[in-house]
Amino acid sequence: MIQKLSDIQKDNLTKRNSALHSTRMEGAFREIRDMDYEYSADIGLAYASPVRGVWNIVHIATLVPQGHQIFVCPTSCLRGVVLTTAELGRMDKMSTITVGEENILEGDMEEMLQHGVERVIRELPEKPRMMMIFTSCIHHFMAVNYQRVYNILAKEFPEIDFVDCYMDPIMRRTNPVVPSLWRQMHRVLRYTEAKNPKQVTLLGNCFPHEGAYCDLVSLLEANGIKVLEACNCKDYDEYLTMAESTCNFLFHKSGIAAAKDLEIRQKQPWYRMRPGYAYDEYDEDLRKAASILGIPEPKQSFLDSEKARTEACIRETQSLLEDTPVSIDYTAVDCPLELAQFLLDHGFNVESVMVDNFTESEDVFQKLRNTKPTLRIYETYGWNIRQMQRVHAGKILCIGQKSAYFMDSDYFVNEVENAGMYGYRGLRRLMDLISDAFRNPKPMRDLVQVKGWECECGE
Amino acid sequence: MNAVSDYQTHVFTSTYTADVSGVCSALYELGGMTVIHDPSGCNSTYSTHDEPRWFDTDSLMFVSGLDEMTAVLGDDNVLIDDVTHAVRDLKPRFVTLCSGSIPHIIAFDCKGVAHLLEKRTGVPMLPVTTTGNRSYVAGVGAALTEWVKRFADSLESPYRVSSSGGPDCSANTLEGAAGPESFSVNLLGVTPLDFSINGNVDAMRKVFEDAGIPVNCCAAMGESFDSLRHIFRASVNVVVSSCGRRLARYMEQTAGIPYVEGTPIGAYGAARLPKLAKEAYEKKRASLEEDSHGALDGTSGSLRMLLAKKKGDSEGICLWKGNPAHERWDVPDGQILIIGEEVFAQSLAAAINQLTPDCRHGLRAFAVWPDVDHGFPEDVLAELIRKSRYIIGDPLYRTIPHDSKQNTFVDFPHEAYSGRIFRDRIPVFIGKNYDVAELL
Numbered sequence: 001m002i003q004k005l006s007d008i009q010k011d012n013l014t015k016r017n018s019a020l021h022s023t024r025m026e027g028a029f030r031e032i033r034d035m036d037y038e039y040s041a042d043i044g045l046a047y048a049s050p051v052r053g054v055w056n057i058v059h060i061a062t063l064v065p066q067g068h069q070i071f072v073c074p075t076s077c078l079r080g081v082v083l084t085t086a087e088l089g090r091m092d093k094m095s096t097i098t099v100g101e102e103n104i105l106e107g108d109m110e111e112m113l114q115h116g117v118e119r120v121i122r123e124l125p126e127k128p129r130m131m132m133i134f135t136s137c138i139h140h141f142m143a144v145n146y147q148r149v150y151n152i153l154a155k156e157f158p159e160i161d162f163v164d165c166y167m168d169p170i171m172r173r174t175n176p177v178v179p180s181l182w183r184q185m186h187r188v189l190r191y192t193e194a195k196n197p198k199q200v201t202l203l204g205n206c207f208p209h210e211g212a213y214c215d216l217v218s219l220l221e222a223n224g225i226k227v228l229e230a231c232n233c234k235d236y237d238e239y240l241t242m243a244e245s246t247c248n249f250l251f252h253k254s255g256i257a258a259a260k261d262l263e264i265r266q267k268q269p270w271y272r273m274r275p276g277y278a279y280d281e282y283d284e285d286l287r288k289a290a291s292i293l294g295i296p297e298p299k300q301s302f303l304d305s306e307k308a309r310t311e312a313c314i315r316e317t318q319s320l321l322e323d324t325p326v327s328i329d330y331t332a333v334d335c336p337l338e339l340a341q342f343l344l345d346h347g348f349n350v351e352s353v354m355v356d357n358f359t360e361s362e363d364v365f366q367k368l369r370n371t372k373p374t375l376r377i378y379e380t381y382g383w384n385i386r387q388m389q390r391v392h393a394g395k396i397l398c399i400g401q402k403s404a405y406f407m408d409s410d411y412f413v414n415e416v417e418n419a420g421m422y423g424y425r426g427l428r429r430l431m432d433l434i435s436d437a438f439r440n441p442k443p444m445r446d447l448v449q450v451k452g453w454e455c456e457c458g459e
Numbered sequence: 460m461n462a463v464s465d466y467q468t469h470v471f472t473s474t475y476t477a478d479v480s481g482v483c484s485a486l487y488e489l490g491g492m493t494v495i496h497d498p499s500g501c502n503s504t505y506s507t508h509d510e511p512r513w514f515d516t517d518s519l520m521f522v523s524g525l526d527e528m529t530a531v532l533g534d535d536n537v538l539i540d541d542v543t544h545a546v547r548d549l550k551p552r553f554v555t556l557c558s559g560s561i562p563h564i565i566a567f568d569c570k571g572v573a574h575l576l577e578k579r580t581g582v583p584m585l586p587v588t589t590t591g592n593r594s595y596v597a598g599v600g601a602a603l604t605e606w607v608k609r610f611a612d613s614l615e616s617p618y619r620v621s622s623s624g625g626p627d628c629s630a631n632t633l634e635g636a637a638g639p640e641s642f643s644v645n646l647l648g649v650t651p652l653d654f655s656i657n658g659n660v661d662a663m664r665k666v667f668e669d670a671g672i673p674v675n676c677c678a679a680m681g682e683s684f685d686s687l688r689h690i691f692r693a694s695v696n697v698v699v700s701s702c703g704r705r706l707a708r709y710m711e712q713t714a715g716i717p718y719v720e721g722t723p724i725g726a727y728g729a730a731r732l733p734k735l736a737k738e739a740y741e742k743k744r745a746s747l748e749e750d751s752h753g754a755l756d757g758t759s760g761s762l763r764m765l766l767a768k769k770k771g772d773s774e775g776i777c778l779w780k781g782n783p784a785h786e787r788w789d790v791p792d793g794q795i796l797i798i799g800e801e802v803f804a805q806s807l808a809a810a811i812n813q814l815t816p817d818c819r820h821g822l823r824a825f826a827v828w829p830d831v832d833h834g835f836p837e838d839v840l841a842e843l844i845r846k847s848r849y850i851i852g853d854p855l856y857r858t859i860p861h862d863s864k865q866n867t868f869v870d871f872p873h874e875a876y877s878g879r880i881f882r883d884r885i886p887v888f889i890g891k892n893y894d895v896a897e898l899l
Contacts, residue, residue, distance in 0.1 A: 044541045045494060045521035048503035050514045074560040075834070076477035076497070076591035080504030083878045086473055091858045096474065098467045098834065101592050104564055116468040123470045125860070137498055137561050141530070169499035170527050170561060383521055383545040445514060451507060 028388030029352065033373035037365050041356035041379035047386060053401045053416040053453040054331050055206045057167060057181045058084040061132050062093050063206070064185060066236040068128035070120055071167065072097040072113055073136040081134075081167065087451050095120040099138055109144045117153055121160070129236040130161040130188055137170040161188040179204075182258040185230065189243035191266055200293070201245040202229040203262075203270070204255020207420045207454070215282065215306075215423025216249060216273055216289060223295040247292050251275050251422055252334060253359070275334040275418055276360075277342035279307055282423045306424040310431075317431040318347045321438055325396045327407050329354035329380070331416050332400025336360075339399070340375065341368045351396070352376035354403050378406060397438050401448040410441035416453040466836035471858040475829055476652055476875040477501075478589040480509040481598025481702070482557045483520050484650040486606060487512060490684045492519035492551035494542055496567060497559030497591065499524055508878030509595075511656045519551055530565055535572050539579065546580045552684055553583040553610070555602065559591035585609055594831045595652050595875055596800070600705030603647070603678050607690055607706060615691040616714035617641075618747065643675040644736050645693040647718070648703025650680065652875040653800050655885045662889035663699060666723045670733035678706065695719065695736045695743070701801040701828075717743045722806040724888050725895040727813045788843060790825040795899070796843055798835075798852030799873055801828040807851065807871075807888075810895045818896040822848060851898060853877050854884075869898050 058081045061069050071081050071094070078096050085094040097116035103109050113133075121127060135146055150162045165184045167177055182204050200220060202209055208231050211218040220227055233239040248259050248270040259270035271292060274281045283303050290297040326348050330336045337360045340350045350372065356379055358365050368375065379385055380402050390408045397411050398404040404412035413433045415421075421429050476484075479495045483505050486493055495501045502522040506513040510520075529537045546554060556573050573586035587601050613619070644667055654660050660681060664674045675693035676682055696707045696718035707718035717739045723732040790796060795811060797804045804826035811824035827843065829835045841859045844850050844866055851869040853876040861868075871888075872881035887893060 042524065044524075045545045046499070046502065046524045047521055048506045050506060052507055074477075074591045075474055075594065076479050076501055076504070076559050078474045079477050079480070079508060080500055082473045083504075083508045083880070086855055086877065087880055091471065091473075091855070095471070096469045098469070098474070099560070099592070100467060100833070101590065103467075112467060115465075119465070119468045120470050138564060140527075141561065141564055170525060170530060172499060173526050173528075383519075384548060386517065386519060386549060449507075449514065 028385055029376040029378045032369045032375040032377050035377055037358055037362045039358060041381040045383040046381050047383055049380060049402060049405055051401045051405045051448045052451040053448060055452050056084060057177050059452040060181055060206060062088060062090055063230040064130055065233050065239055066129040067132060069094045069132045069134060070097060070117060071134045072099060074099045074138060077136050084451055088455055109142055110149050113146060114149045114152060121157060128160060130163060132163045132165045134165045134167045137168045140168060163187055179254045179257040182255050183261045186258050186262055189240060189266060192243050195246045196244040197246050198224060199226040199228060199245050201242045201248045202227060203248050203250045203258050204252045205229050205231060206417060208232050209420045213421045213425050213429040215286060215425050218425060219286060219298060249273060252417060273422060275422060276338040310424045310427050313428045313431045314346050317435050320435055321348060321397060323349045325349050325351035327352045327396055327398045327403035329400035329402040331402050332413060333418055337364050337368050341371060344371050352378055354378040354380050354406065356381040404444050405448050410444045411437050412444060413437045414442060414447050465838060466833045469837050472837050473855045473876060475834055476509045476595035477591055478593040478595060478598030479557050479559055479591055480505040481595030482555060482587050482589060482602040484509060484652050485599040485602040485679055486555055487518050488679060489687060491553040491555055492549060493555040494521050494523055495557055495559060496523045496538060496562045497525055498561060501559050509652060511651050511882060519549055525561060530561055533565055539572060539576055542576055543580055546582050553585055555585040555587055557587040557589040563590040594829060596702050596831045599648060599650055599702035603706045604709050611688050611690045613691050613714045615689060616716060617694055618715035642694045642740055643673040645675050645690055645696045646677045647696050647698050647706050648700035649677050650702060653700040653803060655874050655882060657885055658887045659889045662887055663723060666729045666890050667733055672733055672736060695739050697736055698802060700803060720802055722803045724806050725810045725893045726891040727810040728806055729891040788827050790843055792846045793848045794822050795824040795849040796847035797824055797826045798856060799828060804828050814896050819899055849899060854881055
């Protein structure tokens with residue numbers, strides 16, 4: 001039976017309103033005991049805080065060595081991506097094609113796209129090896145046949161790899177832009193049957209993972225295995241050798257789409273190292289990684305000693321902080337609820353978590369609710385956060401830029417997306433950063449506004 | 460394919476602030492709430508790159524977060540419900556609704572939705588029709604005009620028309636509501652996008668106050684909702700950026716207030732612009748006296764005066780030719796090229812051309828500015844840069860390939876072009892203390 005359009009709309013609105021009422025904050029925060037697991041701040045009007053540390057698609061695409069980005073969008077969409085690039089000081093990696101009113105009316109989006117890309121290639125002082133062409137929301141609605149354009153361009157410029165990329169936030173609920181980009185960025189890898197048992201790829205990392213703070217990389221390095229990731233390839237030829245990796249590892253969910261794609265296209269297995277705070281999971285994942293690669297598993301005695309060192313480090317940090325309130329936000333770590341639970345279990349006074357929806361398992365949520373029912377959950381995205389007074393009575397230690405901003409605290413760990421930390425080494429590093437943040441205030445106002453963590457303004 | 464559409468491809472250069480950010484910027488300090496109807500990103504772009512007040516002052520700027528399903532279904536009820544919830548919680552004095560490119564192509568009825576919202580919430584709604592395709596000049600102009608239409612009282616004009624439709628003689632003689640002693644000006648088109656937050660706006664007020672002319676309103680920085688409502692009390696409007704031109708035209712048409720255009724840059728601008736405003740006032744006064752004898756209505760006769768005059772006048776400012784493609788600017792080789800917002804660029808050129816020939820190396824200054832719809836055609840601009848001796852413009856224009864021995868760049872950062880990147884280097888260029896000669 002065909003449903004009437006008006007009924008679909010009504011149904012859509014009813015569901016949405018129900019979600020809005022069940023999840024929205026009455027004020028700036030709610031206690032976790034009053035919340036449902038289904039909570040989402042991405043309903044209703046959205047606010048953008050001045051906190052800018054999380055990397056966006058421009059930062060990520062800039063990682064590709066010898067790559068060039070072309071964004072094809074209306075002016076309002078171009079402004080953000082162009083200035084992100086300008087702030088990076090990498091205008092040499094970006095060009096734009098503005099979609100105008102007449103393109104909408106005349107339906108000549110394909111010609112405009114083709115001619116624009118041809119001109120960019122013609123005028124760039126050096127031809128890029130890979131060209132990422134970002135189309136936008138408007139192209140979906142205009143049913144633009146951009147694949148046809150890319151086919152023409154690929155024939156015209158066979159020395160350049162053209163990749164269709166997307167900046168289409170209107171699709172964010174079904175096809176978020178960041179996972180989509182990680183997948184598309186790796187589509188250029190040519191299939192090879194010959195895999196290198198001494199090489200792996202880390203997918204979906206904005207920041208390099210180094211052995212000092214990452215147990216997996218430490219294990220790989222100890223066994224002479226080369227680690228490639230988008231952020232550490234010296235040139236495009238090396239980037240392409242990712243096709244030879246014997247396995248793809250990832251830490252963040254945003255890399256899963258790429259991993260699944262490469263499993264099909266490149267016949268590369270993949271494994272996600274769980275980025276939480278459970279020692280058993282660390283041990284299990286490291287053993288699994290070793291087994292996939294055919295290298296010796298870490299010995300139990302080694303893992304036990306790592307655990308003991310980590311526990312000692314945590315105790316030291318806790319005794320430094322004592323009862324100082326702690327706030328955690330989702331931009332700093334992938335698993336903020338799990339980190340809150342872990343810190344509470346170790347005697348820290350976690351007061352609040354800033355998170356716009358619960359992406360961890362319901363078990364984690366329920367356990368945390370039982371452990372500290374009065375834990376405050378702040379949303380950072382919905383309009384209600386504008387009711388918050390950005391202040392905290394007394395010193396508060398914040399883990400992440402958003403919590404630091406909303407709590408107006410200079411005592412904060414300045415990191416995003418786990419900052420390359422994983423496992424026991426990562427946890428010890430996190431404790432060091434917490435201790436340092438507790439002792440040494442930072443210029444929060446300046447640091448959180450830098451677009452892209454660790455990206456310098458490229459004047 | 461459109462023959463003049465090459466303005467669309469920008470191989471090296473940035474883009475100007477869009478209309479939706481212009482709307483937010485114009486209304487930022489007036490106690491309202493602004494909603495950009497768009498999927499996502501517009502508000503973070505605005506708050507990151509286009510709004511220097513964002514960290515330190517609270518303002519209610521939101522994006523609707525339009526998603527695929529809602530757009531496909533054309534379901535405006537989602538927006539109406541979301542705005543209603545937010546209005547109930549945040550209690551803004553008024554709400555502005557504008558939209559980006561997707562609502563534009565699905566024919567979102569901004570005025571209709573605003574009307575429904577006003578009925579539902581009881582809070583005044585201000586629909587500002589934007590497309591996401593135009594520059595901030597269009598957005599600021601539309602927002603200020605719509606705000607004034609809705610909240611200001613044109614009957615406060617010193618040149619008001621009587622209820623019978625004829626001139627109100629007591630006012631028209633200028634001895635009533637606005638006698639000579641109450642001569643004042645409005646500054647129109649003032650946002651951080653053109654003037655930043657480094658003191659230029661205070662300096663602009665001071666230019667007029669030092670000349671004995673009170674500033675009635677500064678649209679819209681340093682004003683409140685209540686103070687801006689009296690914008691019609693001014694005798695003359697001063698359009699200090701092209702962002703203010705639309706409002707000036709509206710106020711001239713509805714209330715007979717004349718306007719002058721110019722930015723008071725350096726000693727020349729600071730001296731000349733107040734004089735020009737007084738001149739406009741005197742001319743208006745004379746025309747009203749004639750009207751009162753000739754039975755013309757008090758709003759007749761457009762009076763627009765420019766600080767920078769057109770080519771052929773003694774100040775020798777060059778306007779581009781070739782609208783809308785901007786493919787031909789009449790700029791000779793080896794001169795001084797000024798790139799920037801229209802009124803600013805022309806005023807700076809005028810100020811430079813008033814210097815002695817020695818101070819400007821015997822050269823003349825020529826202004827070019829981006830089109831509201833199309834921006835700059837990059838290839839044409841590149842050619843102008845390559846053939847100019849000096850280029851005064853935003854440092855991001857340095858990315859255009861040029862010969863640094865032949866073409867000397869003089870950095871003049873513009874927030875509406877490079878955002879916050881060079882904010883610390885934006886000079887206080889308004890007022891007599893700014894020495895234009897030091898640019899060269």
